[in-house]
Amino acid sequence: MINETPRVRFAPSPTGYLHVGGLRTALYNYLFAKKNNGKFILRIEDTDQNRFVEGAFENLIETLNWVGLTSDEGPKTGGEFGPYLQSKRLDIYMKHALQLIEEGKAYYAFDTPERLQTLREEQYKNKLQPIYDKLALQLSKKEVEKKLAAGEPFVIRMNIQPGTKVVINDIIRGRVEFDREVIDDQILIKSDGYPTYHLANVVDDHLMKITHVIRGEEWLSSTPKHILLYNFFGWELPEFAHLPLLLNQDKSKLSKRQGDVAVEDYKSKGYFKEALINFVALLGWSAGDDKEFYNIDELIEKFSLERVQKSGAVFNVEKLNWINSEHLKNKPLEELLILLKEELRISDFSENDYSDDYLKRVINSMKERVTFVSEYLVKSDYFFRPPVSYDENIIQKRWDISTPDNLNNLIEEFEKLENPNHSDYEAALKSVAEKLQIGSGKLIHPVRLAVSGVGVGPGIFELLEIVGKDEVIERIKTAINKIR
RNA sequence: GGCCCCAUGGUGUAAUUGGUUAACACAUCACCCUUUCAAGGUGGAGAGUACGGGUUCGAUCCCCGUUGGGGUCACCA
Numbered sequence: 001m002i003n004e005t006p007r008v009r010f011a012p013s014p015t016g017y018l019h020v021g022g023l024r025t026a027l028y029n030y031l032f033a034k035k036n037n038g039k040f041i042l043r044i045e046d047t048d049q050n051r052f053v054e055g056a057f058e059n060l061i062e063t064l065n066w067v068g069l070t071s072d073e074g075p076k077t078g079g080e081f082g083p084y085l086q087s088k089r090l091d092i093y094m095k096h097a098l099q100l101i102e103e104g105k106a107y108y109a110f111d112t113p114e115r116l117q118t119l120r121e122e123q124y125k126n127k128l129q130p131i132y133d134k135l136a137l138q139l140s141k142k143e144v145e146k147k148l149a150a151g152e153p154f155v156i157r158m159n160i161q162p163g164t165k166v167v168i169n170d171i172i173r174g175r176v177e178f179d180r181e182v183i184d185d186q187i188l189i190k191s192d193g194y195p196t197y198h199l200a201n202v203v204d205d206h207l208m209k210i211t212h213v214i215r216g217e218e219w220l221s222s223t224p225k226h227i228l229l230y231n232f233f234g235w236e237l238p239e240f241a242h243l244p245l246l247l248n249q250d251k252s253k254l255s256k257r258q259g260d261v262a263v264e265d266y267k268s269k270g271y272f273k274e275a276l277i278n279f280v281a282l283l284g285w286s287a288g289d290d291k292e293f294y295n296i297d298e299l300i301e302k303f304s305l306e307r308v309q310k311s312g313a314v315f316n317v318e319k320l321n322w323i324n325s326e327h328l329k330n331k332p333l334e335e336l337l338i339l340l341k342e343e344l345r346i347s348d349f350s351e352n353d354y355s356d357d358y359l360k361r362v363i364n365s366m367k368e369r370v371t372f373v374s375e376y377l378v379k380s381d382y383f384f385r386p387p388v389s390y391d392e393n394i395i396q397k398r399w400d401i402s403t404p405d406n407l408n409n410l411i412e413e414f415e416k417l418e419n420p421n422h423s424d425y426e427a428a429l430k431s432v433a434e435k436l437q438i439g440s441g442k443l444i445h446p447v448r449l450a451v452s453g454v455g456v457g458p459g460i461f462e463l464l465e466i467v468g469k470d471e472v473i474e475r476i477k478t479a480i481n482k483i484r
Numbered sequence: 485g486g487c488c489c490c491a492u493g494g495u496g497u498a499a500u501u502g503g504u505u506a507a508c509a510c511a512u513c514a515c516c517c518u519u520u521c522a523a524g525g526u527g528g529a530g531a532g533u534a535c536g537g538g539u540u541c542g543a544u545c546c547c548c549g550u551u552g553g554g555g556u557c558a559c560c561a
Contacts, residue, residue, distance in 0.1 A: 011561090012561085013560080013561045015561085045561060046561095047560090047561080048560055048561065050560080051560065051561080111559095113558095113559070116558090116559085120558090124485085127485070127486080128486090129486065129487085129557085130486085130557065131557085153559095155559055173489070173490095176488070176489080177488090178487075178488075179487080182486075182487050182488090182557085184557080184558095187558085187559055189559085190559040191559055192559075194559090196558090196559075196560085196561085197560075197561050198561095200561095201561090216555095217488095217489065217490090217554085217555060217556095218555055218556070218561090219555095219556095219561090220488065220489065220555075220556080221487070221488055221489085221555070221556040221557070222556075222557090242489085244489090244490080244554095245554070245555070247553095247554080249494095249495085251553060251554070252553090252554075253554075253555075279496095282496065282497075282509095283496070283497095284496090284497095285497090286496085286497050286498075288497095288498070288499095289498080289508090290497095290498075290507085290508045290509075291508095292496090292497090292508085292509055292510090309496095309497080310489075310490060310491090311489090311490050311491060311553095311554090312489095312490075312553090312554065312555090313495090313496065313497090314494095314495055314496075315495095315496095316494095316495045316496065316510070316511085318495080318510060318511055319495070319496065319509080319510045319511080320510095321510090322509085322510055322511085323510090325523095329523085366522090367522095367523090368521095368522050368523040368524090369521070369522045369523080370522090379521095394520095398520095439519075440519070441519040441520095442519095444519060444520080445519080445520070448520065454520095454521090455520060455521075456520055456521035456522075457520070457521065457522090458520095458521085458522090459518080459520085460519090460520075
C-alpha cells in the first residue's frame with residue numbers, strides 16, 4: 001500500500017446541491033491527492049431511488065468544476081475503473097452479495113418493514129440494542145428457495161458473528177474500538193435490488209483501488225460494518241480518515257435551517273471560489289503557522305491529514321467575508337474589470353457604456369472598501385449615475401446657510417481648470433478656501449455630498465477626477481438647487 | 485437511551501509531541517493616519533486551557549473520572 005500512488009475519492013449522493021461540508025471533504029481529498037501525486041476520483045452514490053433529484057448530478061459536477069476541484073476520474077471524466085455512477089453498477093453489487101451468501105457471510109431475509117418496525121419498538125422498550133434478530137437465518141435452504149421462486153421480496157443482510165472487537169485505526173482519530181454486539185446485520189441489498197451505501201462503498205472502494213477513505217465523521221460509527229465487509233471479502237483495508245464536522249453557530253451539525261449551506265448560495269452571493277476554498281480549508285486544519293491567506297497551490301503544498309483537527313468547527317460567515325475581501329484586494333485589475341462588467345451587465349446601469357479605463361479607476365478607488373464586486377454598484381453607485389438622493393444625516397452635519405455661496409465660488413474656480421487631475425482639484429479647492437477664509441473641510445464635505453450623495457467613499461479629489469469636471473460642476477449645481 | 489467522537493478567549497486555530505507573561509487571525513473597543521469612510525498601524529478587553537482527581541520537580545500536552553457538546557443507531561447517504 002505504501003508504494004502505491006494514493007487514490008482517494010469524493011463520493012457524494014446527488015441531493016440537489018453541493019453542501020459546504022461536502023466541499024470541505026472534497027477539498028481535503030483533492031489536496032491530499034495533489035500533495036501526494038495521487039488521483040482524485042469522483043463517484044456518485046445514487047443508490048437511493050426515492051431520493052432521485054432531476055439534474056442533481058449534473059449540478060454537483062458543475063459546482064465542483066466551478067470551485068476548481070476537478071476529478072482525475074469520474075462520471076464525466078471517465079477512467080479505467082468505471083462506471084463511476086453507482087446506479088450503473090448494480091450487477092457488480094449483486095454479484096458480490098451473492099458471493100457472500102455462498103460463503104455464509106450473508107443471507108436472504110424476507111421480513112416485512114412492519115415486523116422490523118415492531119421489533120425495534122420492542123427492543124427499544126426493553127432497552128435492548130435495536131438490531132436485527134436474525135430470524136431469517138432459521139429458514140431452511142429449501143424454504144428460502146421456495147420464497148425466492150415465488151417472487152417474494154427479499155433483502156440481503158450481512159451475517160455478523162460474535163467475536164473480537166472491531167478496531168479502526170483512523171489517521172485523524174487514532175484507535176477506535178467497537179464491540180461486535182452493537183453491529184447490526186446490515187442490509188446490503190435492498191428489496192428494490194439496489195445496494196445500500198455500506199455494500200456499494202466498500203465494493204467500489206476496493207474495485208477502484210482507493211487507498212485512503214477520507215470522509216465526514218458521521219461515517220465513523222458505521223465504519224465497523226465496512227471493515228467487516230472487507231474482512232468477509234478478504235480484501236486489504238484502505239486507510240481511514242474521519243474529518244470533523246462543520247457546525248452551526250450553536251454547534252449542531254451545519255444545517256440549512258441556520259443559514260446558507262449550499263456552495264451555490266455562496267456563489268450567487270458573490271463569494272470568490274478562492275475565498276471559499278481558503279476559508280473552508282482552515283475549518284479543521286492549519287499548517288501550524290500564522291498564515292491565513294492561501295491560494296490552492298499553497299494549500300496543496302502545505303496540506304497534511306495529520307494536522308487535521310479532531311473537533312468540529314463552527315462555520316463563521318464573518319471570517320469568510322474577511323477572507324473574501326482579502327482575495328478581492330489581491331485580484332489582478334483585469335480580472336476585477338471583467339467581474340465588474342458582468343455585474344453592470346445585469347444591473348440597472350446595463351444600458352450605459354463605460355470605458356475600461358474609467359471602470360479600472362473606479363475599481364482601484366473602491367478596492368479597499370468593498371467585500372464583493374457587487375458592492376461597487378451599491379456603495380459607489382455615484383460612479384454610474386448622479387445622486388438620486390442626499391444622505392439626510394450628512395446634510396445635517398455638513399450643509400449650512402453658507403454652503404451654496406461657498407460652492408458657487410468653488411464652481412467658478414473649477415470652471416477655469418482644464419482637464420484637471422486630483423491635485424488640480426485640490427489646489428483649486430484650497431485656494432477658494434483661503435479666499436473665503438474658511439477651513440477646506442467646509443468645502444470638501446459639501447462637495448462630496450453634492451457629487452456622491454453620501455458622506456463616505458474614496459479620497460474626494462480622486463473621486464472628482466474620476467467623475468470628471470463637467471459632471472462634477474453639473475452635480476454641484478443640482479445639489480445647490482435640491483438641498484435647500 | 486446504547487455505542488462512538490470531541491473539549492484552548494464569542495469564532496477559527498498556535499503552542500519545539502511536559503518547561504511560554506498561553507500566541508495569531510476574525511469579530512469587538514480605543515487611539516494614530518486620512519478634514520470622509522475604508523485599508524493600514526498601535527494598543528485594550530477577552531481563555532489561567534470545561535471541571536475534579538492523579539502521574540511528574542513541573543502539565544494545555546500523559547492517565548482516570550465527571551460534566552458538557554456532537555455524531556450515530558433506516559430496505560438514506
